[in-house]
Amino acid sequence: MTLSPMDDYPIHQVAEVIRHVQTSDRNFYDRYYFNCHGPSADLPWLIIGLGVYPNLGVADCFAVVRHHDEHIVVRASRALGADRSDLRIGPFTIEILEGLHRLRVALDRGHGDLAFDLVFDAAGPAVLEPRHFQRQIERVFFDTQRFVQTGTWRGALTVDGESFEVTGPDWRGNRDRSWGVRPVGEAEPPGRKADANVSGTFFWIYSVMRFADFSIVVVVQETETGERVMDDARRVWDDPDREPEWLGHVAHDISFVPGTRDVAAATLRFTRPTGVVTTVACRPQLANHLAFGTGYGLEPDWRHGMWQGELKVEDLHLKVSELDPTMKMFCVTDHLTQFVATIDDAAVSGDGLFEFAAIGPHEQYGFTDYTDTA
Template identity: 40%
Template structure:
């Protein structure tokens, strides 16, 4: 092991070089995520990149939705030293000004999704509560994340068709997270093969941009409704952050499915005043259809694909095989909302898998009436 350029900076927190992480857990990761949309039509773009030092892997992906087509680009390569930025092949993220402005680029003419975009913050970043999941006394998720909403400018090319994003209408959120979460190839099942873990997973993540404030809500619940993560904040342009209590959530699912069509978030200000977000979804992307998230049958984040790996795929969402996979993972929905007399646009990220007592789902095959 040798020193790396990062070792020149006064940023160490352990008596280790920056190329070596403090944890020997194979699942240690460091990632970024972006979404972009207009809040009015069927277009959506999602991008992400991650490094996995203990697996020696780095990867990135782009997902885009237009009409009934979902486009996916994924890239992977070896990771030998800790980089100063995310770059995998033709995909890269440039930090123009930390916490204020970033550039997202994928300039390979062979990829089904290309872009050259600049994201500019609308409100300050919010450091979320720690994300944790404990299974049989072992942390399977132990991570920190910050989130932020902003506006986009630049060009996106989908399968040869160019689209311009204007910051007056194109918005989106981003996040940075690091820590431990399942990564790479699956571990041997061991005891879990005979005694599976919890029979359900329920997740809601709602970052929204309004005219004078942003709202960021995260809720994670066990099958019985026990809340393992509760974080609801409102952030203003001057940096003030309000906690918004213990959200009460009402989701209207499309009959015969678990597809969320509308949601009412009942929040509470520090003064005890009710604050309600009325949300309606527009379009969305299934993160496990080409994006490498849980439930993706083709790949997973941190999985070794070989050096200089790249692949483009186009999915027809009306194809029965693809459509049958859509419910079995996390989906990111473009959504509009009203709150405190203002109209907002943002992300409605949701997963409802298996049993969830508060919504009346008894098992993996339960759906809304």
């Protein structure tokens, strides 16, 4: 059993060294997510992720940027060492400058058509979301915890040979940290699920909206019939002394681009038991199809947590207009979005993330099969 520098801190949760988690479930993970955007959809829409998989012995990361018709990915994977504070994977670095306040993310030049050195400065407090728990045929499928935080970015970004000076507050975004159990690594044999008619529907809305002095965070997951696995909407004030405010139960009305499941527009309504309603009009400006090339499951040879060897670094440069339209229906898409919220009888404008997936059948929108379109 190997010690690491983290073992010198009084943070142990079980009778193990800090790098060993309580569960032996192969699907345990611990992940960072960041997004970064400028004041216009003409500027790059960057997403970064880094994950650690203690029971698979792997750490990996990716960066994916959408700029005009360009879809550029750099990804890396390495064997997981004993020191969990070492957040370097090949040319990637995440550095915690001040916990829950400032973090640095960097990708060295010379690895594809993307490079950056950026610092995230929190605009408001980090807030825990409701725990995400779901079983499939008795087995725990999801058991995760996540916190989210909005902020501004500063530093340098180079995309396809073009350099951008990133200066807050015009460059903004959100970041999250999640950990727990979710499907990762090499695909497992389906076992009983192959004969049990288990619905593979994954209907998902995750939105982080940034306004002048608060954010709204929405998370919805539904089954094929619309039964809720997750249902939460909260206003998070920049002022850390103000408690987050629950806005009510979520209803959604999605408009799709005809012939696809791509979101054209959406309206979200949050209703409290008192009958008070908050409405948000969502107008996506730019889609980042982050599942293409990043490990979210579309490519069988590169999935989050999959063993790639001691160190492997790859890059991809694709055209958004040439992405397989059928495969787009099997992944989550992150939209840079403009929002208009009507709250307390006043309309306020903001921007941020509208993450969406409608994978599989869904009664509300008339999808009876996996490849049905609007």
